[in-house]
Amino acid sequence: MVMSNEQPATSEKVVLVTGASSGIGAAIATGLAAEGHHVVAAARRTDRLAQLAPPEAGSLTTRQLDVADRAAVTAAVQEIRAEHGRLDVIVNNAGVMPLSRLDALHVDEWNRMIDVNVRGLLHGIAAALPVFREQGGGHVVTIASVGAHEVAPTAAVYCGTKHAAWAITEGLRLEADPSIRVTTVSPGWSSPSSPTPSPIRSPPKRCGLTERTPSLRTRSPPRCSTP
Template sequence: MSIKGKVVIITGASSGIGEATAKKLAKEGAKVVLTARRKEKLNKLKEEIEKDGGLAMVVTGDVTEKGDFKKIVSQTLEKFKGIDAIINNAGLMPLSYIKNLHTDEWDTMVDVNIKGVMNGVAAVLPTFMEQKSGNIINISSSAGRKYYPGGAVYCATKAAVKMFSEGLRQELAPKYGINVTSIEPGFVATELTETITDDEIKKDLIPMVKDLTTLEAEDIAEAIFYALAQPKRANINDIYIMPTDQKE
């Protein structure tokens, strides 16, 4: 159960699950590549990791831009001479009721939550296929399994990530030795809810979660570490992790 020396790219590393995962993996000996759009936060995280004896590099980028991913991969290969895993974590959750037609937010969720994951996979895949190894970890959600009010588009994007992950596993694992995992958390205490602009959702969501003890980002980081630390022969397909208090 060791990931010492592995090179891991983490998208959305500036906060939440991405930040917690970077700290956890660096503590376990991985070389972490921190990417997001907020350079100041990434640099601060890098300093924290290195202060604790870890190794990190920062490459800013937007997951919706294929060119940015090419830069991330090329700089990673230049510095660390390899890539062992990518964690496609960047995502948005501006929940809204369909009738309110927040169509710009729908587009953004599709671009970040689905296309961002696909861009990340496409960027690392040539390296993984050539070396016949690698881990692709995609952050889906329990929302990818079951719809909840206000989540039609968000749930759809996370269902797409879950199914894309299964397709990747079936096509890539047996032939190229590339392991693929879909991580599917329930409610997690992160910045995601701060992107909600629909006033009706805000009113309805607060009572739903106010008495709920949510998961913490560190819980998801532990699940990611578990998937990464398995021997190559073992592919952890899905990790479905819910708050104990959450009914559905």
């Protein structure tokens, strides 16, 4: 993953990674810190954050954060900026994935997925964008999923939230000022026309959309036509 933007280059980036207590989030946080960046690894589970391996280069700090709490996300971004003078990248990785059939009616689980996977993403964007605009650049990264591109039984609500995450981030990419980079990453996703997975992928061709790697040069959304 390339962590850069169109403002004057610096070798070290200040990066906020949400959902960093395990899995993909932990790997991103420790990997970027090992590359020499300053990483703030944030998550609800502080006990697991404490187990993150210290980097050999760069630095890694941790903080408790529930992305469903908008005020907490805003405060985290502001505190990171106050401490380091800037925030270069926000990696919106936090997500939950309880699986069940829809007729099981696990409405509380549905609501939690919406709160974390969709509202949490929006809270991150809302907190970071004003900072990026003021400092003249930044990078919004959304970790989507195979579920952003296809649906499986028992995963309908989860896939719906990941479709939403892709759409929100794609909308931001189309709207954003050129100084702000926007990237969606769907780990493990490979389109039917691609023999190997690609780390950055838009959904398959639907309604006039063609697969492409995100580019800020696309300034207006594609139009869908009906037969």
